[in-house]
Amino acid sequence: MNDTLALNRRAFLRAGLFGSALLAGGAGVASLSGCSTAKVPANGFLHLRQADIELLTPMVPALLAGALPNGDADVPRVLRRLDTLLDSPAQGGRDAIFQLYDVLQLGAFRWWTMDAWSHPGTLSTEQIDQGLANWSRKQNSFARLALNGLCQPLTLAWYTDPEIAKGTGYPGPPSKVIA
Amino acid sequence: MNDLSKLEVRGIRDPWKEGLAAGWSVIDSSQLNEDQTIEADVVIIGSGAGGGVSAEILSQSGLRVVIIEAAKLKSTDQFNMDEGEAYRDLYQEGAARAAKDGSIAILQGRAVGGTTVVNWTSSFRTPEQTLSYWQNNFGVTGLSRSELDPWFEKMEKRLRVSKWAMPPNANNNALKNGCEALGWGWSVIPRNVDGCWNLGYCGTGCPTNAKQSMLVTTLPSAMESGATLVHSAEARTLEHDGTRVTAVLCNALDGRRQATGKTVRVVAKTFVAAGGGINTPALLMRAGVPDPHERLGKRTFLHPTTLVLGDFEERVDGYYGAPQSLYSDQFTWRDGVDGAIGYKMEVMPTHPGLMSSLIGGYGSLARTQVSRLPHYAAAIAMMRDGFHDESEGGAVELSKYGDAVLDYVLNDYVLEGLRHSHLKMAEMLFAAGAQSVRAGHGDMPFMASWKQVKELIPTLKYAPGMAGCGSAHVMGGCTMGADETRCLTDSEGRYHHLENLYVFDGSVLPTSLGVNPQLTIYGMTARNATRLATRLQA
Numbered sequence: 001m002n003d004t005l006a007l008n009r010r011a012f013l014r015a016g017l018f019g020s021a022l023l024a025g026g027a028g029v030a031s032l033s034g035c036s037t038a039k040v041p042a043n044g045f046l047h048l049r050q051a052d053i054e055l056l057t058p059m060v061p062a063l064l065a066g067a068l069p070n071g072d073a074d075v076p077r078v079l080r081r082l083d084t085l086l087d088s089p090a091q092g093g094r095d096a097i098f099q100l101y102d103v104l105q106l107g108a109f110r111w112w113t114m115d116a117w118s119h120p121g122t123l124s125t126e127q128i129d130q131g132l133a134n135w136s137r138k139q140n141s142f143a144r145l146a147l148n149g150l151c152q153p154l155t156l157a158w159y160t161d162p163e164i165a166k167g168t169g170y171p172g173p174p175s176k177v178i179a
Numbered sequence: 180m181n182d183l184s185k186l187e188v189r190g191i192r193d194p195w196k197e198g199l200a201a202g203w204s205v206i207d208s209s210q211l212n213e214d215q216t217i218e219a220d221v222v223i224i225g226s227g228a229g230g231g232v233s234a235e236i237l238s239q240s241g242l243r244v245v246i247i248e249a250a251k252l253k254s255t256d257q258f259n260m261d262e263g264e265a266y267r268d269l270y271q272e273g274a275a276r277a278a279k280d281g282s283i284a285i286l287q288g289r290a291v292g293g294t295t296v297v298n299w300t301s302s303f304r305t306p307e308q309t310l311s312y313w314q315n316n317f318g319v320t321g322l323s324r325s326e327l328d329p330w331f332e333k334m335e336k337r338l339r340v341s342k343w344a345m346p347p348n349a350n351n352n353a354l355k356n357g358c359e360a361l362g363w364g365w366s367v368i369p370r371n372v373d374g375c376w377n378l379g380y381c382g383t384g385c386p387t388n389a390k391q392s393m394l395v396t397t398l399p400s401a402m403e404s405g406a407t408l409v410h411s412a413e414a415r416t417l418e419h420d421g422t423r424v425t426a427v428l429c430n431a432l433d434g435r436r437q438a439t440g441k442t443v444r445v446v447a448k449t450f451v452a453a454g455g456g457i458n459t460p461a462l463l464m465r466a467g468v469p470d471p472h473e474r475l476g477k478r479t480f481l482h483p484t485t486l487v488l489g490d491f492e493e494r495v496d497g498y499y500g501a502p503q504s505l506y507s508d509q510f511t512w513r514d515g516v517d518g519a520i521g522y523k524m525e526v527m528p529t530h531p532g533l534m535s536s537l538i539g540g541y542g543s544l545a546r547t548q549v550s551r552l553p554h555y556a557a558a559i560a561m562m563r564d565g566f567h568d569e570s571e572g573g574a575v576e577l578s579k580y581g582d583a584v585l586d587y588v589l590n591d592y593v594l595e596g597l598r599h600s601h602l603k604m605a606e607m608l609f610a611a612g613a614q615s616v617r618a619g620h621g622d623m624p625f626m627a628s629w630k631q632v633k634e635l636i637p638t639l640k641y642a643p644g645m646a647g648c649g650s651a652h653v654m655g656g657c658t659m660g661a662d663e664t665r666c667l668t669d670s671e672g673r674y675h676h677l678e679n680l681y682v683f684d685g686s687v688l689p690t691s692l693g694v695n696p697q698l699t700i701y702g703m704t705a706r707n708a709t710r711l712a713t714r715l716q717a
Contacts, residue, residue: 066546087435088266088273092578096281132541136621144621145281145644151545152284152536153275159549160263160532168531168552170498171182173260174378176386177189 045079047086047094052101053079056154058120062128063154067164081157100149113143180553181496183378188260188386194399195254195291203402208412208431209251211441217407219245220715222427222447224414224462227293228700229684230453231393232334233708234401237451240712244406245445246398247429249413249436249454250290254394258384262532265383269297271458274533278573278587282643283483285457285585286651290384291410292394293455295697298651299381299502300370300390301525302340303694304331304702308516312566317689318661320670327702334701338391339373348379348500350526353489353556355505357607363509368525370501371697379499379528412443415581417450417466423678424450424468449715451708452674452682456480456653459686460575461583463657469676472664475657476575479585480691481650482561483593485600486527486537486619489556489608496553497529503695510560510603511693517567520596522560523693524604529557539621539647548617548625558608560600562593565655565690572691575656589648594641597648605632619647652685652696659687672707683707 042050060075061068068074086094103109107117114131116123123131135147158164166172199205206215220242223230230246238244253268266274271287278285288294305327313319334340347355358365375389388395402408412429419425427450431441452459460476468475507524514521534557535549564570573587589597601618606629608616615625616632622639626632639645659682660666663675668687674680683704685696692699 063541064546065542067549084267085273085275089275090272090578090582090584091580092582092584093272093275093277095578129542136540139640139645141642141644143644144642147541148539148621148644149281151539151541155539155541155545156266156274156532156536157263159535160261160266162261162263165262165531168535168549170531170552171180172184173380173383174183174186174188174386176256176259177187178256179190179192 045083048079048083051105052098054121055101055104055119058123058125059128060154061125062132063151064158065129067158067167069167078154078158081161082154085153085157097149097153100146104150113138113146180494181499183499188376191255191387193255194388194395195252196256198399198402204405204407205252206407206409206443207252208409208429208441208443209433209439211431211439211443214442214444216444216446217245217409219243219407219445219447221449221451222247222445223451223453224427225293225453225455225458225684226291226398226408227288227393227453227455227684228295228697229455229704230451231292231295231397232701232704233451233453233683234406235397236705236708237712238401238404238406240716242712242715244401245447246401246406246408247412247414247427247445248291248408248410249432250410251434252291252408252410253384254291255386255388258386260380260383260386262383262530265297266532269384279576279584280588280643282589282648283481283587284649285481285653286649287455287457287653290394291408292392292398295392296384296394297382298695298697299528300372301503301506301695302335302338302369302371302698304328305699306693308512309690309692312516313660313689317658317666319659319689320661322670322703327706330702330706331698334698334705335369338371338396338701340369340371340698342367342369343501343504345377345501347504348497349495350497350500350529350556351503351505353491353495353608353611353613354507354524354526354558357611358507358509360610361607363507363607365505365507368504368506370504375501377500379502381502382528382530409443409445414454414462415465417462417468419466419468419677421469424680448679449711450680452680453684455684456656456686457575457583457585459682459684460656461577464575464577465581468674468680470667471676474665474667477656478565478572478658478689479575479587479656480565480572480654480688481587482652482654482691483564483589483597484559484561484649484651485597485604486647486649487558487601487604487608488538488617489558489611489613490551490615490625491554491556491612492614494553495556497526497555497557498531502528510600511563520562520564520567520570520593521693522562522596522600524558524560524607527557527559529555537619537647537649556608556611556613558604560604561652562596562600563691563693564593567592572655589643594646597646598636598641602633602636605629605636621645621647652691654685654688654691654696657682657686658689660689671710681707681711
């Protein structure tokens, strides 16, 4: 346990010092941290691993607050769409996203960004929202790049769903009728 | 309220469906059961602005042309205006391409027809200032504006380029109103369209064939002249002996862009690299072509682009109508050609997927802002990078998988331009009547007066990840010019260090342009491909 914590701290320091290099394809934190999540996709997913799903499931209602017409029941659909979106980037670009999910598994990283050591699965949506507010106010380039890396793929994946897109007031595209 | 959702687009022909039925030579590599070797006089790697124009000219001159394209063939019948589908099928990395540190989102096409299939049709001739800068600083010859003008004219005619004659949509009109109120210059954008329906879906593949992209113009013409298209084939490397290239080796890709294990090898006498910025340098790097001064991939430019949203009381419906029809050059040369970074102002369409991710943030605040989508005018400014010692652009690298990665750092020189453009576009949108304005910066809320914005923006921290930045134009990475210590191709696109390799795409540009790049690439390629055809026939 002590070893794991020490490794976590080292990984956290790396994240702070070499943050952008890390997000961009440097050494994987998961392998450093000793809390490495399984590398295989979760059952039924192309890329998202079980640990990513456990991490993101409690965060999505806070990240996409107001944009889930069926509330928490929409979370699996959000994750499906995210998973599909993550199929397109080059492997190197996809690695960066998964390094972010890996580093978010570290209490030290969550403490630094969200002022909350605990895994999101143990926090309420309000607590996560507060943590994200702390993160979004950080005047640190790496922290903000990481927050964008968490939010933007989810937002793009969700709002390209034609039904969700209409919730913005966008009436939708014309229809194409094939001759 | 403007509502096109009830409109049906019908009665549109699909030139590729007809062409395939008529026997065009098309190889879908995803379906190959065994490795293939093909022979050609000229192989063109990439089918965008450079590849399309090259294909038409070279095949019409009687040469046997093979066109290689990584994307799967997708054509008019399949252009259904669905945003998510378009990003997945028609953009590099599913529209998730970004600078290495994640600070700049890069929208670049990946299609049969390349970026021309998804661009917003703006067609400008290269500014004289830019061409003179290349001549004076890189020894580029034969590309003065007067020498290029006949080529621009030829391509404008070929691609039906003319100033947009219909009224602008409300999004573009906001630019005009703001500029007029402030006494700033503005003008009408020339567009490469023929019979445009004014729908607003240029970015998802034109559903009506009005946009004169390579997919419906030069490529069909090349196919009629006997060219072969090999699609779903990603060029991975070139076979060469250090003086000549002998073949290009491609991986066949399946519908998920994964290598199927089958390969296509094209043996040819002449090779044209036309994969565009980022991808052409990456191919040449993988191939280990001679690069004695380590210039490959260097000086890659992006026109780093900022966004400012104006919230209008009335609906703007910026997702409908010709996406770009007006522009302003008020600040393009604000400090001369090579001083502080200048920027061209235009607007961008506001389709919900892209716009919500650009609005950024999370939670209820993001939702509140996204819910005003129909009321936003979206002004953008594209920075003219590459004209200053502190603007060397980015460098293409290869990931451990051999894929292209662009290391582009937003430094203080560029960040000053981001801040300046935020201020000016906010001023413009207030002058146009916006009730509140927000610049694309993570620490900026919508604000109700120009005075507030003017006070806030100078206090914000401008750093990667904090100031939003995107790119829709990738240029450079195989700089042309006479100075071999700094340049990789000559002014006709021939690679300095290999006899039979030519680069006919945006990667030869020594700097960014200060205008949307398609017509520059069309015109220069028409000139260079015509010269190549003459040389090969001699």
